[in-house]
Amino acid sequence: MLSLLVCALLLSPFFGVLAASVSEEQSEAPGIRSLFKSPLNIDKRSPGQLIKSCTVPGTVALTFDDGPYYYIYDLVKMLDAAGAKATFFFNGKNNFCIYDEDNVKRVRFAYNRGHQVASHTWAHMNLTSATISNDKVHDEMWKLDLALTRITGADPAFMRPPYGAYNQTVLNISKDRGQAVVLWDLDSEDTSKTPSVQNSINIYNKKIKENPLPNGRILTLNHETKRKSSSRIHASFFFDDMFQVMPAVLQSLKKAGYRMVTVAECLGKRPYRSVKAPEARTDKWKC
Numbered sequence: 001m002l003s004l005l006v007c008a009l010l011l012s013p014f015f016g017v018l019a020a021s022v023s024e025e026q027s028e029a030p031g032i033r034s035l036f037k038s039p040l041n042i043d044k045r046s047p048g049q050l051i052k053s054c055t056v057p058g059t060v061a062l063t064f065d066d067g068p069y070y071y072i073y074d075l076v077k078m079l080d081a082a083g084a085k086a087t088f089f090f091n092g093k094n095n096f097c098i099y100d101e102d103n104v105k106r107v108r109f110a111y112n113r114g115h116q117v118a119s120h121t122w123a124h125m126n127l128t129s130a131t132i133s134n135d136k137v138h139d140e141m142w143k144l145d146l147a148l149t150r151i152t153g154a155d156p157a158f159m160r161p162p163y164g165a166y167n168q169t170v171l172n173i174s175k176d177r178g179q180a181v182v183l184w185d186l187d188s189e190d191t192s193k194t195p196s197v198q199n200s201i202n203i204y205n206k207k208i209k210e211n212p213l214p215n216g217r218i219l220t221l222n223h224e225t226k227r228k229s230s231s232r233i234h235a236s237f238f239f240d241d242m243f244q245v246m247p248a249v250l251q252s253l254k255k256a257g258y259r260m261v262t263v264a265e266c267l268g269k270r271p272y273r274s275v276k277a278p279e280a281r282t283d284k285w286k287c
């Protein structure tokens with residue numbers, strides 16, 4: 001609940017803009033009407049630019065933010081054993097450096113087993129911050145894409161803004177860069193201030209019940225890491241949480257008949273802008 005509240009607060013700048021343009025448009029004010037017709041208006045964006053749910057019936061996209069982190073090996077093995085492919089929205093320099101040898105191995109481990117690698121930007125900054133420049137927003141996206149391209153050879157076609165916070169500038173820049181912005185329609189609440197295994201399982205089960213097959217579709221938000229409230233310290237107990245929640249969730253999804261696929265597959269789109277061989281480490285692989 002708290003994490004939903006945080007998301008709502010973080011998303012409020014966008015919804016504020018959208019709500020303002022709709023209500024002002026109805027008022028027929030000439031200045032605002034031209035704003036409404038402007039190519040900057042969200043309703044005029046190309047479809048697929050902002051993704052809040054899957055489109056392919058019968059699919060669920062399990063996504064994990066904020067890695068790469070310690071748990072990825074066991075998590076990937078667990079997903080593979082359940083016949084699931086997930087999507088990892090990685091950071092470059094969050095609590096770690098993606099170029100560290102351990103993290104390079106973690107990213108490649110997930111990628112080589114067919115899981116999708118995607119961008120959660122470089123340093124997990126709020127891209128809608130009043131003090132962030134457009135150049136900096138671009139830089140936060142570009143640096144992570146470069147890292148993933150060097151490490152895996154794959155240049156990600158999808159990005160998820162930190163905190164789910166986006167505005168028109170974020171949408172415009174990601175569009176110019178050929179990336180879609182991905183949110184979610186199920187928050188597992190694993191980063192709420194009081195995360196609970198049972199709460200996360202209940203959230204999934206409720207969603208599955210409300211979205212029966214054949215038409216059901218689910219796009220999830222989970223975290224590969226866990227922070228203790230607002231501090232940047234990873235909570236050691238999360239290992240246990242993750243490995244209690246996911247087996248139950250995988251079983252429920254399987255029982256309901258869901259296909260557990262990547263974000264790209266749940267949308268019928270390509271996961272990467274380009275794919276080539278991974279690169280060998282050079283002196284430039286630094287955070």
Ligand SMILES: [Zn+2]
Nearest residue numbers: 065066162163
């Ligand atoms: Zn995040």
